Amino acid sequence: MFAKYYEQIESIMLDLALVCLFVLMIFAVHDVLKKNDVPLIGKVVAYGVLGLGAMGFVAKGIIQLIWQSNGVSG
Template sequence: MLAENYETIESIMFTLGLIGLFLLMGYAVHDVLKSNDVPLIGRVVAYGVLGLGALGFVAKGIIELFFLSTGV
């Protein structure tokens, strides 16, 4: 296989790995919050922080695509 195929597969697997890690982190946070009877505001804050972390990775990917398409 060509080197560009390896890079494509690596990019796809990296993205899927990050998605899997965020799903597992979300499940772990959900389990801890559920078992400790955390109030609603605490749940909102915890899920918000986790969501903003995931949004940061999405923004990083979009910025990378923009820079790569412009040749920077």
């Protein structure tokens, strides 16, 4: 049974690992910004870049789901 769902389990674990990494990056960026007393525009830029990176992974996942539902393998 495990071998049957190996790819699905692997995909889910990869997605969870990426979410954990983004959460850790948010904590690290927040800590650095807080300790260095960064102005608001710097915080907006730093969190914006981190958010755009996360949205890129979400978009990749959505595109992958759409392609797989249409029978495109990749």
